Amino acid sequence: MDMENDSDLKHSYRVLDLPDTASREEVEKRFDILVRQYRSKPSEQFEPIAKAYRNITGTQDRQKFEELSRQKYAKYKGFAGPAEKIDDFFRLYKARVFVGLIALIVVIVGINAYLNHRAEQERLAKLPPIDLSVMILGDFSPLGGQEGTAAIEESLKAPFPEWKRVTALLSYLPNQELGQTSMALQQKALLQLSTETPDLFIMDKASYAWIAKSSALMNLDQEAKSRLNPWLKESQVLKAKQEDSPVEHIYGIDVSVTPLAAKLQFTHTDVILGIRDGAAHKEQAIHFIEQYLKGK
Numbered sequence: 066m067d068m069e070n071d072s073d074l075k076h077s078y079r080v081l082d083l084p085d086t087a088s089r090e091e092v093e094k095r096f097d098i099l100v101r102q103y104r105s106k107p108s109e110q111f112e113p114i115a116k117a118y119r120n121i122t123g124t125q126d127r128q129k130f131e132e133l134s135r136q137k138y139a140k141y142k143g144f145a146g147p148a149e150k151i152d153d154f155f156r157l158y159k160a161r162v163f164v165g166l167i168a169l170i171v172v173i174v175g176i177n178a179y180l181n182h183r184a185e186q187e188r189l190a191k192l193p194p195i196d197l198s199v200m201i202l203g204d205f206s207p208l209g210g211q212e213g214t215a216a217i218e219e220s221l222k223a224p225f226p227e228w229k230r231v232t233a234l235l236s237y238l239p240n241q242e243l244g245q246t247s248m249a250l251q252q253k254a255l256l257q258l259s260t261e262t263p264d265l266f267i268m269d270k271a272s273y274a275w276i277a278k279s280s281a282l283m284n285l286d287q288e289a290k291s292r293l294n295p296w297l298k299e300s301q302v303l304k305a306k307q308e309d310s311p312v313e314h315i316y317g318i319d320v321s322v323t324p325l326a327a328k329l330q331f332t333h334t335d336v337i338l339g340i341r342d343g344a345a346h347k348e349q350a351i352h353f354i355e356q357y358l359k360g361k
Contacts, residue, residue, distance in 0.1 A: 074124055077117035092121055193229035197221075197349045200261060200341075201233060202254060202276070203269030204240045205331045220330040224356050228349070234261060235331070240271050264344040265353055269335040273317050276339070277305035282316040283340040288351055289315050296358035303337060320357040 078085050081095050096118045103111040199221055207217060214233040222231040236254045254272075258281060268276060276282060289297055303317035317337045320326050326336040338357065340350045 074120060077120040080113055080117035081121070087121075089122070089125055092118070092125075195230050195232055195346070196225070196228040197265060197346050197353060198232045198263045199234070199265045199267060200236065200257070200263035201267045201331065202236045202258075203238050203267075203272040203333075203335070205235060205237065205267075205269070205333055207235070208330050208332060211330070216330040220328055223328070224325055225353075234263065238272055240269070262343075262345065263341055264346040265350045266339040266341060268317065268337045268339060269333065270337065273303065273335075273337045273339065274305070277303075277316045278308050280307060280309070281341060283342040283344065283347075285315040285318065285340065288354075289318075292351060293318070293355055293358060296355070296360075301358070318354050318358070320354070323357050324360045325357045 075085060078087065081087075081092065081099070083091060083095055087095070096114070099111075099114050103114065201217070207214070214235055217235065218231050218233045221233060222228055225231075234257065236257050238250055238254055258276070258279075266276065266282065285293075289302060297318070301319045302315055303319055304313040305316050306313050307316075317339045319335070319337050321334070321336045323336075326333070329336065338354050340347060340354075344350050
């Protein structure tokens with residue numbers, strides 16, 4: 066405390082008629098007495114008393130806070146001052162610091178996502194164009210517990226040496242009822258059906274019966290009479306009625322017992338082929354079915 070402030074504080078004690086060593090309790094009591102005494106007098110006469118009271122109590126409060134701070138930061142020794150400033154900064158601005166950190170995290174995550182997306186786009190750009198995209202929907206699993214679809218994609222592409230790239234999406238739908246698990250898997254399949262755009266579906270009997278009711282599959286009546294006719298057996302033709310039509314049409318071709326189906330790299334009992342209505346690679350999808358019917 067500098068000399069000017071010290072002199073001002075001593076004057077304040079004299080105004081209240083108290084010694085410099087008076088406690089906070091003594092100051093409060095003395096002030097209450099003076100308030101009662103000056104109640105009927107002009108406020109100008111009481112103003113010096115109120116000013117002295119504010120000066121004394123304010124000084125005592127600051128001294129108390131400074132003492133608590135010294136005790137709190139004593140462990141930092143020579144770094145007590147900087148530590149106190151840092152603590153005060155975070156105490157006063159913790160909300161802003163927290164929001165800033167959240168914003169920083171969002172920015173970092175966004176940058177990483179962008180960089181990952183860009184890297185993936187660059188990787189895909191280096192790959193050959195897709196000749197056929199396939200969605201495998203039903204009670205199917207990769208052979209040998211393999212992870213990913215690389216082996217499956219290779220087995221799908223193998224009969225077509227002129228093709229450069231076949232992609233596959235495996236959506237597992239068990240025939241056995243698994244309660245909540247079955248429901249969750251069906252919801253996932255529904256989401257994939259609404260967001261993915263495969264050219265060809267590979268289905269088992271259960272998934273075919275489910276999908277054929279919708280408008281997802283292409284009507285194969287014409288192809289069955291013409292291009293596929295030389296190799297198509299009546300037992301391989303699968304008809305169904307869609308929900309918005311009372312007439313049966315061919316939506317699936319059963320190739321379960323063909324030689325090429327036996328070479329597919331996923332477990333299966335049924336292999337039913339169907340083309341997505343509006344397929345981007347319709348010609349290749351028809352060629353795929355044709356090749357499986359030929360059995361070569």
